[in-house]
Amino acid sequence: MTLADFASFVVLPLMGVAFLIAMIRLFLGPSLADRVVALEVIGVTVMCILGVLAIVSGSTSYFDVALVIALVTFLGTIAVAAYIQRRTDR
Amino acid sequence: MIEFVTGALLLLGAFFLIVAAVGLLRMPDLFMRMSTSTKAAVLCVGFVLAGGGVYFADLAVTTKVITVVVFVGLTAPVAAHMIGRAAYLEGVSLWEGTLFDELKGKYDPATHDPGSPAASSPQDGPGTQGIPGPEAPPVRKGTSNPRRPSKPR
Numbered sequence: 001m002t003l004a005d006f007a008s009f010v011v012l013p014l015m016g017v018a019f020l021i022a023m024i025r026l027f028l029g030p031s032l033a034d035r036v037v038a039l040e041v042i043g044v045t046v047m048c049i050l051g052v053l054a055i056v057s058g059s060t061s062y063f064d065v066a067l068v069i070a071l072v073t074f075l076g077t078i079a080v081a082a083y084i085q086r087r088t089d090r
Numbered sequence: 091m092i093e094f095v096t097g098a099l100l101l102l103g104a105f106f107l108i109v110a111a112v113g114l115l116r117m118p119d120l121f122m123r124m125s126t127s128t129k130a131a132v133l134c135v136g137f138v139l140a141g142g143g144v145y146f147a148d149l150a151v152t153t154k155v156i157t158v159v160v161f162v163g164l165t166a167p168v169a170a171h172m173i174g175r176a177a178y179l180e181g182v183s184l185w186e187g188t189l190f191d192e193l194k195g196k197y198d199p200a201t202h203d204p205g206s207p208a209a210s211s212p213q214d215g216p217g218t219q220g221i222p223g224p225e226a227p228p229v230r231k232g233t234s235n236p237r238r239p240s241k242p243r
Binding site: 014022024025036041044054074077078084 | 093096097100101103104105107108110111112114115120123124127128131134135138139141142145146148150151154155157158161162165166168169170172173174175176177179180181182
C-alpha cells in the first residue's frame with residue numbers, strides 16, 4: 001500500500017466523516033454561534049483535505065488554497081462575532 | 091521512511107479532526123463545543139500540514155506550511171474568544187450542570203461594560219445562585235441579582 005493509497009482510502013474518508021459530523025452540528029445548532037463554530041470546523045476540515053490532496057496529487061499549489069481558506073474563515077468568524085455583539089448592543 | 095512519517099502524521103491529523111468533530115457534536119454547551127473544536131482543530135491542521143512539509147521536503151512548501159500553521163495557531167484562539175464573548179453577552183445558556191459562571195455579574199447588562207462599579211459589586215460573585223461551588227461566598231438574601239434572564243432561543 002503506497003502513501004497515496006493510504007491517504008486516499010484511509011485518511012480522506014476519516015476527514016469526510018468529520019466533515020459530515022460538523023455538518024450535522026451546522027444544521028442542528030441551536031444558536032447562531034453554534035453554527036459559526038461548526039463552520040469554523042468545516043473550514044479546518046477543508047484545509048486538512050487540501051493538505052492530503054497535495055500529497056496525493058503531488059501538486060504543491062493546494063497549500064496556497066489552504067492559506068486562503070484560513071484567511072477567509074478567520075475573517076468570516078470575526079465578522080459574524082461582531083454582528084452578534086452588535087445585535088445585542090441595543 | 092519519509093512515507094511512514096508522512097502517513098503517521100496524516101493519521102494523527104485525521105484522528106484529531108475526528109475528535110474535534112465528535113466534540114462539536116456531543117458536547118452539551120456552546121462553550122465546551124468551542125473549546126474542544128478549537129484546540130483539536132489547531133492540532134489537526136498542524137499535523138496534516140507538517141505531513142505535507144515532510145513529504146515534499148522543499149523550502150517553498152515548508153515556508154507555506156509554517157505560515158499556515160502559525161496563522162491558524164494565532165487566529166483560532168482569537169476567533170474563539172470573540173465568538174464566545176459575543177455569545178455570552180447575547181445570553182446563550184450554559185449547561186445545566188455548570189458549577190461556576192465567573193463572568194456572572196461582571197458585565198453591566200445594559201452597556202456591556204466590564205468595569206462599571208454597579209455591575210462588579212462583590213456580592214455578585216460566582217455561585218450566588220444555583221449550585222454553590224466549593225468555595226462560594228455565602229449567599230446574601232435580597233442582593234442576588236441575576237445578570238440577565240436567559241432568553242429562550
